[in-house]
Amino acid sequence: MTVKYEHNFSMETSVVTIRISDSYSEGSKKDIIMNLMHLGQNVNTRLLYYLNLCYRLQDLFRKEEGDFQKRISEVQQNLIDDKDMELEDKEMVQSRHLTQQILFYERFDVQELAVCNGVFLKTYALLEDVLNQLCIIYEKVFDPGYNYLDLSGAGIVRSKKYIQKVTNISLNQDDDWKNILLWNTVRNVVMHEDGKITNKNNKLKKAINKLNLSPVRDTTVTGITVIGIKVSDVMEFILLVDKVLSKFVLHEKEWGI
Structure with a gap:
């Protein structure tokens, strides 16, 4: 696959930092802006490492x-x-x-699935943690009188709700965010049910179909069917995370300067 960086969290954070940093010559606000830039750089590094790992895994699996x-x-x-x-x-x-x-091929499928699930879950954990950190940054900037932990819900949905309340960012109709929510459904089943697909979970079946994931027959565990996440799927998810995070960065005019 060809990696395209149409939207990049690190780029967005760097641009806004450069444009507004002079308005905050010193003090806590200056530190907040620098924290945002460092967060963008750290995310960029982690995602690039994960992408590099995916390329190496592809080469390894193809050669084997x-x-x-x-x-x-x-x-x-x-x-x-x-x-x-x-x-x-x-x-x-x-x-x-x-x-x-x-x-x-039984061993091949089981090993590829295990590795891909691992990278996928690490990337999802990064997404959740960065959204939480953005909540903390925006709380310090706008001082709404409450933090993201005070809201109902959990995970990325709660963080998104908080950011939407304290800023003018709204991704309710955003297709990329909708895809993130589909991946959220997949993540929960992979994390808590070992990726098992059951006839009762119609929400999961819908997510699998929309994300074009392929069910895999796991013959090592009584012939159950599990979510088949391939290396290419993980790479697409990594790029999606980078793109979605970039949409949670306030532009310079929205910082109240």
Whole structure:
């Protein structure tokens, strides 16, 4: 996939910091602005590290699968070329390698899913933490008399609600935020139910369909069906998080200067 940085949290925070930092020559407000810039830089670094890891994982998985397929092809060709081997023996070898292929892809799917779930959950945790930190920054700037923990709800929904109350930022109709909420549904099931897909969870099925995720049959655990998150899905989520966070940065005219 091609990485496009149309919206970037670090860029947005840097721009607003440069434009308004001179208005705060000293004191706590100056510190708040610098904290925002540092937050943007830290997020950018973390997301870039995660993206880099995803590229390396893609290369690793492709090489491993390619090497395995090459070995299988060599075995098949050797069976074809061996005119002296009995048909029964050839069938036994083919059966054994068919079993190896099944086990290989079972292991391959389980390992890819485990790694992808890990990076996905780390990225989601970063999203939640950064939104909380933005709540703290905007509380110090606008002093509404309450903090985000005073609101009902939890997680990213509560943080978004707080930011919307104390600033003029509203993403209620934003398609990217709607996709984040779909990922929120996926995250909750991955985190608390090991990604299991059940017939009763229609909300999850809707999220999976809209995000174009593929269900995977996990034969290692009594044949259950789980959410299949691939490396490419994680990369798309990382870019989405960066894009959405950039929309929570107030422009310079909105800081009350």
